[in-house]
Amino acid sequence: MGNGHDMAARRKRVRVRFAPSPTGDLHVGNARTALFNWLFARREGGDFILRIEDTDASRTDRVYEANIVEDLRWLGLTWDEGPDVGGDFGPYRQSGRLALYGEHLERLIAKGSVYPCYCSDEELEAERLAQVARREPPRYSGRCRLLSAGERARREGEGRRPAWRFAVPPGTVSFRDVIRGNVTFEGRDLGDFIVVRSNGIPAYNFACVVDDHLMGMTHVIRGEDHLSNTALQLLLYRSFGWQPPRFAHHALILGKDRAKFGKRHGSVSVREFRERGILPEALVNYLALLGASLGGGREVAGIDGILASFSLNRAGKSGAVFDEEKLAWLNAHHLRLLDPEGLRSRLDPFIRKAGYGGEEEGRLQAVIAAVRDNLTDLWQIGDYLVMFDDGRFRLDEEAAAVLGREGSREVVAALGEAVDRHGASFGAVMAYVEEKTSRRGRDLFLPVRAALTGRVRGPELERVFDVLGPESVKKRVAKVLGGVART
RNA sequence: GGUCCCAUCGUCUAGUGGUUAGGACGCCGGCCUCUCACGCCGGAAACCGGAGUUCAAAUCUCCGUGGGACUACCA
Numbered sequence: 001m002g003n004g005h006d007m008a009a010r011r012k013r014v015r016v017r018f019a020p021s022p023t024g025d026l027h028v029g030n031a032r033t034a035l036f037n038w039l040f041a042r043r044e045g046g047d048f049i050l051r052i053e054d055t056d057a058s059r060t061d062r063v064y065e066a067n068i069v070e071d072l073r074w075l076g077l078t079w080d081e082g083p084d085v086g087g088d089f090g091p092y093r094q095s096g097r098l099a100l101y102g103e104h105l106e107r108l109i110a111k112g113s114v115y116p117c118y119c120s121d122e123e124l125e126a127e128r129l130a131q132v133a134r135r136e137p138p139r140y141s142g143r144c145r146l147l148s149a150g151e152r153a154r155r156e157g158e159g160r161r162p163a164w165r166f167a168v169p170p171g172t173v174s175f176r177d178v179i180r181g182n183v184t185f186e187g188r189d190l191g192d193f194i195v196v197r198s199n200g201i202p203a204y205n206f207a208c209v210v211d212d213h214l215m216g217m218t219h220v221i222r223g224e225d226h227l228s229n230t231a232l233q234l235l236l237y238r239s240f241g242w243q244p245p246r247f248a249h250h251a252l253i254l255g256k257d258r259a260k261f262g263k264r265h266g267s268v269s270v271r272e273f274r275e276r277g278i279l280p281e282a283l284v285n286y287l288a289l290l291g292a293s294l295g296g297g298r299e300v301a302g303i304d305g306i307l308a309s310f311s312l313n314r315a316g317k318s319g320a321v322f323d324e325e326k327l328a329w330l331n332a333h334h335l336r337l338l339d340p341e342g343l344r345s346r347l348d349p350f351i352r353k354a355g356y357g358g359e360e361e362g363r364l365q366a367v368i369a370a371v372r373d374n375l376t377d378l379w380q381i382g383d384y385l386v387m388f389d390d391g392r393f394r395l396d397e398e399a400a401a402v403l404g405r406e407g408s409r410e411v412v413a414a415l416g417e418a419v420d421r422h423g424a425s426f427g428a429v430m431a432y433v434e435e436k437t438s439r440r441g442r443d444l445f446l447p448v449r450a451a452l453t454g455r456v457r458g459p460e461l462e463r464v465f466d467v468l469g470p471e472s473v474k475k476r477v478a479k480v481l482g483g484v485a486r487t
Numbered sequence: 488g489g490u491c492c493c494a495u496c497g498u499c500u501a502g503u504g505g506u507u508a509g510g511a512c513g514c515c516g517g518c519c520u521c522u523c524a525c526g527c528c529g530g531a532a533a534c535c536g537g538a539g540u541u542c543a544a545a546u547c548u549c550c551g552u553g554g555g556a557c558u559a560c561c562a
Contacts, residue, residue: 128559289500321499326512448521
């Protein structure tokens with residue numbers, strides 16, 4: 001007995017990684033991949049590694065790397081090893097591993113797995129065009145594979161610097177994907193791919209395999225868009241004689257038109273959602289929910305709840321459309337779960353952005369308490385701050401229309417009188433106005449709301465009244481009445 | 488075009504041979520003696536098509552159809 005336990009104990013410690021290329025801000029799709037890896041590592045008691053794939057110097061920017069790191073931290077996806085925290089398998093930036101790739105290229109050359117290709121971009125392009133014209137699949141013909149030593153020497157003599165291509169062998173490449181089951185590719189459909197570019201920089205698939213192996217990855221969890229890359233990478237593992245990791249390819253996030261979720265679909269980066277006032281826990285919750293389910297019909301969950309029910313098997317195989325409205329709903333939910341201090345600190349950057357925060361803390365908290373149930377994102381606090389600011393408060397179109405209606409001025413005038421008599425008691429004030437104007441319900445409340453807040457929607461009137469206080473109420477009444485009721 | 492992957496309400500999903508096909512977002516109606524938000528109640532809304540296997544198919548098989556990804560000296 002105890003076999004299962006022994007097996008588990010003997011099993012290698014799980015190691016997974018998130019390997020972004022710093023060519024832009026963190027895309028929510030990539031954030032979701034990072035989340036899956038993080039969850040998997042935490043679930044299995046393994047390590048989560050951050051590796052920066054910055055081999056293409058022309059597209060890479062250190063600023064993006066810093067942003068990605070910041071956004072991942074903001075989401076709460078911390079890593080055990082990475083460029084900033086170190087670890088035993090570094091360097092964690094591919095730009096610092098060039099010597100390693102060089103050594104490994106030598107090994108492939110020695111094994112005869114790769115060959116130098118002297119074709120220029122123009123030649124390659126012409127070949128592709130010809131293939132397309134002949135209605136053939138555009139694939140590298142492999143012509144440099146047959147070059148004799150003499151022909152190679154002649155090209156070298158012309159000063160041509162070769163790129164190294166992998167000589168894809170005939171036969172099939174297949175693997176068992178954790179999410180998709182068996183996947184098979186035919187070698188002849190693959191085409192000899194570039195391993196090291198003519199400028200000496202390793203190409204993605206090669207660098208990725210060398211790093212994943214050297215860094216001891218046990219699982220590679222990534223988007224479905226890498227499915228065909230996996231076939232190429234497996235060929236590399238085979239050549240090196242390495243045991244490949246387990247692969248799991250999750251489905252992609254789609255836009256409304258069901259195409260890969262991209263810029264034309266609106267906000268796509270973590271940063272954009274953050275700046276719009278989305279809570280990290282809401283985004284994480286949504287990303288975990290998208291294309292999957294938490295089980296038991298549960299949808300709202302914090303990171304612990306997500307962790308408890310996470311399983312790669314629960315990830316769907318088909319692409320999932322990103323639904324901003326559901327994200328907004330989740331955000332409103334998580335907003336309400338925050339305690340007052342938590343909400344206050346999350347709100348802080350948005351309060352400052354709106355130009356507030358310097359005033360009395362008590363008043364600020366009163367405003368927050370009054371509007372918190374109406375908030376669906378953090379950004380909206382700015383509008384409410386303006387609404388409660390006597391100096392900046394304005395009537396919007398709908399409010400002006402309400403106040404222009406028959407009988408509205410009468411209500412507002414009565415409100416002014418009521419405040420003079422009953423001061424801070426909302427109940428007494430409204431009772432007076434109701435008696436005086438014999439209006440009730442909407443006809444009574446809406447003009448009051450419009451006069452006091454400048455809008456026709458907002459927090460409960462009593463709370464607005466309390467935060468405003470008699471002085472502000474009178475100022476607003478006077479403003480609406482055009483200075484008539486000034487005292 | 489080629490290769491690979493996928494297919495339940497508009498959207499995200501539950502469902503692993505027998506269910507009135509469930510839930511969530513959104514939408515519509517109602518309630519909560521103002522609005523919005525929240526909450527609650529109710530409603531409309533789906534198994535891509537065709538064969539086959541089976542007593543029985545959303546579930547298994549095949550063929551269509553549709554959608555997506557990949558198809559760079561980007562990652």
